[in-house]
Amino acid sequence: MFIEINSNSDVPIYLQLAHQLMEGMVRGELKPGDSLPSVRAFASDLGMNMHTVNKAYHYLEEKEFIQIVAKSGVIIQPNNIPKATEEKKQKLEAQLRPFVTEGLVHKLSEEELVEMVRKLIQSIEEGYE
Amino acid sequence: MIIALFGFILLFITVLQAFMPKFLKPTEAFGVYIPDSHVKDPVVMKLKSRYTTFVFTFGIIIFIGYLWWSLTQNPPEEILVLVSVSTQLTTLIMSIGYYFVMHFRVKKRKESEKWLSGKSEVRVIDVKFQEKLKLIPRVIFIIPMIVTVGLIIYTFMKYDQMPEMIPTHWGPTGEADAFSEKTYFSVIALPLILLVMQGMFLMMSEGMKFSGARLNPSNKKTSLVQQLAFRKYTSLLALFVTIGITLILGYFHLQIIHPEISLSIIMWALPLTFLLLTFVVIGIYAIKVGQSGSRLKVEGDSPLIENKIAVDEDQYWKGGIFYMNKNDPSIMVEKRFGVGWTLNFAHPVSWIVFLIPLLLIFGITLLL
Numbered sequence: 001m002f003i004e005i006n007s008n009s010d011v012p013i014y015l016q017l018a019h020q021l022m023e024g025m026v027r028g029e030l031k032p033g034d035s036l037p038s039v040r041a042f043a044s045d046l047g048m049n050m051h052t053v054n055k056a057y058h059y060l061e062e063k064e065f066i067q068i069v070a071k072s073g074v075i076i077q078p079n080n081i082p083k084a085t086e087e088k089k090q091k092l093e094a095q096l097r098p099f100v101t102e103g104l105v106h107k108l109s110e111e112e113l114v115e116m117v118r119k120l121i122q123s124i125e126e127g128y129e
Numbered sequence: 130m131i132i133a134l135f136g137f138i139l140l141f142i143t144v145l146q147a148f149m150p151k152f153l154k155p156t157e158a159f160g161v162y163i164p165d166s167h168v169k170d171p172v173v174m175k176l177k178s179r180y181t182t183f184v185f186t187f188g189i190i191i192f193i194g195y196l197w198w199s200l201t202q203n204p205p206e207e208i209l210v211l212v213s214v215s216t217q218l219t220t221l222i223m224s225i226g227y228y229f230v231m232h233f234r235v236k237k238r239k240e241s242e243k244w245l246s247g248k249s250e251v252r253v254i255d256v257k258f259q260e261k262l263k264l265i266p267r268v269i270f271i272i273p274m275i276v277t278v279g280l281i282i283y284t285f286m287k288y289d290q291m292p293e294m295i296p297t298h299w300g301p302t303g304e305a306d307a308f309s310e311k312t313y314f315s316v317i318a319l320p321l322i323l324l325v326m327q328g329m330f331l332m333m334s335e336g337m338k339f340s341g342a343r344l345n346p347s348n349k350k351t352s353l354v355q356q357l358a359f360r361k362y363t364s365l366l367a368l369f370v371t372i373g374i375t376l377i378l379g380y381f382h383l384q385i386i387h388p389e390i391s392l393s394i395i396m397w398a399l400p401l402t403f404l405l406l407t408f409v410v411i412g413i414y415a416i417k418v419g420q421s422g423s424r425l426k427v428e429g430d431s432p433l434i435e436n437k438i439a440v441d442e443d444q445y446w447k448g449g450i451f452y453m454n455k456n457d458p459s460i461m462v463e464k465r466f467g468v469g470w471t472l473n474f475a476h477p478v479s480w481i482v483f484l485i486p487l488l489l490i491f492g493i494t495l496l497l
Contacts, residue, residue, distance in 0.1 A: 001255065001256045001257060002253055002254065002255055002256075002344075002349055003253070003254045003255075003256060004251050004252070004253050004254075004346065004437075005251065005252040005253075005254070006249055006250070006251050006252075007250045007251070007252060007440055008249050008250055009249075021256070024256065030256070035260070036256060037256060037258065037259050038259075040339060040458050041258075041259055041338070041339065041341075042254070043341075043456075043457070043458045044339055044340060044341035044457060044458050044459040045252075045254045045255075045258065045341040045342050046252055046254060046341070047252070047341055047343075047440065047442065047454060047456065047457040047459070048456050048457070049456040050458055
């Protein structure tokens with residue numbers, strides 16, 4: 001699975017990394033238990049500081065999407081990730097709220113916003129290529 | 130014999146240096162990153178062919194001059210060796226000098242033509258690169274080292290049997306021509322040097338695991354396959370050289386302990402065969418594989434995406450030759466101008482890796 005990091009983007013590198021790994025999980029290119037590169041190898045490929053990769057891994061670990069096991073490395077959460085709880089859903093909703101609001105301020109209709117989400121889901125599931 | 134050998138090496142250096150641009154990635158010209166959209170830039174193409182013509186012509190003139198001088202003047206051996214090495218250095222220095230001229234010209238052109246503006250610089254990573262990477266296993270490199278340690282122990286066991294003067298240097302005919310007094314150190318100097326060299330090749334093969342892969346965003350799949358193959362072949366090359374030096378130095382050392390196995394034909398033919406074979410193997414490596422596998426054909430090329438280019442790392446490549454990037458944890462990196470690998474000199478570890486073997490080998494020979 002390829003990851004593309006855009007160095008001119010406003011999105012911080014560690015977030016780009018984390019998001020693309022999550023997209024790989026959605027597509028099934030990264031399966032439960034799959035191993036991810038070591039921090040060192042990943043940073044070497046990026047030509048960037050190991051700190052950046054560490055930050056991305058900790059971000060994903062906090063969400064329990066990956067496991068960082070001392071010695072054996074980093075793996076995708078081997079236990080199936082459960083469906084979001086009510087609490088989790090509320091949190092995501094709260095995160096989404098400002099974006100939906102911005103869209104409404106820009107005079108986007110409900111249908112257009114729903115269509116936007118549908119397209120996003122399609123592009124995430126199909127990948128960039 | 131000496132003339133033929135040095136002449137061959139001189140010719141090899143000339144051809145390799147002159148045709149160097151042909152062995153490299155099209156996206157790197159004279160140490161400068163060229164985006165895919167401009168790899169066929171007429172000025173860059175012209176500079177490449179001018180470099181080849183100049184270095185080749187100059188090298189061939191030196192080669193002919195060298196042959197003429199050495200065959201007609203009948204110089205004494207020391208002078209012949211000195212001149213032979215000097216001519217090789219002259220060819221090398223001349224090609225490197227001309228490289229720098231070209232390096233600055235390409236750099237200037239890239240800046241004035243603004244090849245990078247309006248493009249988004251993208252870094253492409255294959256998450257499974259490490260899993261796909263097939264190198265010669267570490268243990269294969271360690272076995273010859275164990276043999277060497279065994280040789281050292283065996284030497285100490287046979288210490289009393291060893292001659293009072295230990296040969297430390299052999300002439301081109303395979304006759305020992307320099308000796309050291311027998312001590313516990315001088316008897317194992319040769320296997321110690323061998324051990325250092327074996328260690329170097331082990332590190333070279335292992336270092337590729339920690340070397341970042343630079344994939345071309347407009348040609349991801351192809352560059353991935355090429356990168357993986359390049360590392361595999363480098364690992365094979367390191368193994369070939371390790372086995373070669375182990376056989377040669379091992380034999381040279383054993384025949385000090387057991388003079389009865391010494392055969393003068395093997396003494397001069399073994400190193401010579403290995404040397405010639407190494408040149409042939411390096412030639413095949415450069416022509417068939419190319420730098421970063423750029424000469425390997427890959428089926429089913431992915432289409433070019435014009436707007437995405439690789440990250441321009443020119444700022445980290447001093448003169449296009451020395452890589453210095455503090456953030457990049459890679460120790461080994463692929464050369465930009467040249468076939469093979471260089472070190473990330475922004476890390477102290479690189480200096481240690483680079484200097485320790487040299488100091489060790491130098492130290493061992495000085496102590497003799």
